Amino acid sequence: MNKRISVLLLSLTLGACQAMDESRALDEAERVIAEAKQQQLLNAMVFIDEQKLKQDARALDRLSESERAALPLAGLALVIKDNIHVAHMPNSAGTPGLKNFVPSRDAEVVKRLRDAGALIVGKSNLHELAYGITSNNHFTGPVQNPAKPTYFAGGSSGGTAAAVAAGIVRAGLGTDTGGSTRIPAALTGIVGFRPTSGRYPNEGLTMISQTRDSVGPMAVDVATVATLDAVLAGEPELELAPLSRALAEPIRLGVARDYFYQNLEPEMEKGIEQALAHLARSGVELIELSASELAGLNHRVSFPVVLYETAQLLPTYLEVNNVGLSAAQLLDAVKSPDVKAVLTDAFAGAITPEQYQDAIEKHRPALQAYYQGLFTRHDLDALVFPTTPLTARPIKGSEETVSATETGLGPALPTFPSYIQNTDPASNVGSPAISLPMGRSEQGLPMGLELDGPVGSDRKLLAIAAHIEAILKERSN
Known part of the structure; x- marks a missing residue:
């Protein structure tokens, strides 16, 4: 283990915690x-309870120094995506119903x-309803x-992502079905993590897929x-030592150009x-490889799973939580045209039980x-690639297609x-994945670099990500 990396990882965490403790x-x-x-x-933001926030902050400030020191997130302000239940706060999941x-x-x-x-x-x-990648919400308004x-x-x-990138808070929670933490992280210039499926509990979420949601x-x-990962996973040791023990040099990253490097905009x-x-110059080993079968395998799992499971989960969610409306009424009230179209297909049985069983029992294991x-x-140790092939695009007119280039002069591409x-x-496999800031385009738009690891390698992937993050920051300095 490289001593510089070990010291770096420890200092990063101690620095973050110290910033919380001193305020x-x-x-x-x-x-x-x-x-x-x-x-x-x-x-x-769609809801802030100022009174409750101040009340909780005062209670934290009344703790003794030793009591506060025992809390790993003491004073860290977090925002929570509006499809994750917070007691006594509205949970609209961004939809009128x-x-x-x-x-x-x-x-x-x-x-x-x-x-x-x-x-x-x-x-x-x-x-x-977490069913898109732009956050152009026709009910709550676009982010x-x-x-x-x-x-x-x-x-x-x-x-x-916007609240973190804008400096409103240092961190928050999202959910990820097909990239929903990593895509906005990449497009706004922050870090977004998806853990191994099942690492965190999913109780109390407005879910659209029990297989893919996290x-x-x-x-x-x-x-x-x-x-945050250690807290969410319920790990007893919150120090970064497990990360440093998991990391060995040289780090070996796979580069699969025949899948992850396709359809990239020039920037x-x-x-x-x-x-x-820059990673190669810093001692990271880059291994060129082929993932030529990935597109076909992924296609046979992705939409068959999420569409079928959405049609089962949302009606049950409404009933269990005594919301007081049917799935048909929920669908009828949806405001975003792209979401209404896909949910209409889901509830109409676009995916049959037989297709779903094939996806779950045959295609997903493959x-x-x-x-x-x-x-x-x-x-x-991980795969490395651009989180998204494209940088962000103008909100207006982005529901169905976007330009292939930042200038808007390129051919139209389907947005989603x-x-x-x-x-x-990674969402369909259930493996851990993380997006890191990779710099900005000439137009000043953030770009993300993703690392995907094997199932169960969450702490090792985070250690690798911390090392790559430091290398990329060195490049920008």
Whole structure:
């Protein structure tokens, strides 16, 4: 283990925690409230309970020094995506039918954050029902990108990403079905993590797929994400030592150009090649390989699973939570045309039970075996590629298609499949994945670099991500 990396990882986490400890919680709460009001045109937040936030902050400030030191997230202000239950806060999931639904209990992930000393600020905006990648919500309004207002922030966790990128908070929670933490993280210039499926509890979520959905922490840096991961996973040891023990040199990253490097806009292609060259100069081993079968395998799992499971989950969710409306009424009230179209297909039985069983019992295991094979055959620590083939685009007119180039002069591409191209496989496999800032285009638009690891390698992947993050920051300095 390289001593410099070990010291770096430890200092990153200690620095993040020290910043929280040295600030009075009430001061931080008041700062967040003021910042959210100042940047309300971003439309990142849909609900803030100022009174409750200040109350919780005062309670934290009354703790003794030793009591506060025992809380790993003491004073860290977090925003929560509005499809994750927070007690006594509306949980609209960005859709009119749920606008009056107020859960009485925190989701388990939120409870774990509170127990660790975090301050829950409020609920963040999202793509309606988490069914899209732009966060252009026709009910709550679109989330704007802090890097370039009037451009979309990515989705579906766009509100959390925008709140973090704009400096309202240091971190928050999103959910990820096909890239919904990583895509907005990449497009706004922050860190977004999807854990191995099942690592965090999914109780208390407005879910659209029990197979693919996962809560995902999003933050300004890997160190904060790593601490959140430990809390959310219920790990007893919150120090970063497990990460440093998991990391050995040289790091071996796979480069599969025949899948993950296709359909890149010129600026993205330039950005990833420069990043790879810098990683190689810094001692990272890059292994060229083929993933030629990935597209077909992934296609046979992706939509068959999510469409079928949505049609089962949403009616049950409405009934269990006594929302007081049917699935048909929920669908009828949906405002975003892209979401209404896909949900109409789902509820109409676009995927048959037989197709779903094939996807779950045959095609998904084949995809998982193929993905794992990429790591084992080539002795890889992770795969590396651009999180999205494209940078963000203007909100207006982005529902169906976007331009292939930043200038808007390129050919039209379908929005949804273009942006999930690289993030979707990890969601279907259930493997951990993380997006890191990779720099900016000539127009000032953030670009993301993704690392995918084998199933169960979450802490090792976070260690690798911290090392890559440091290398990329060195390049920009």
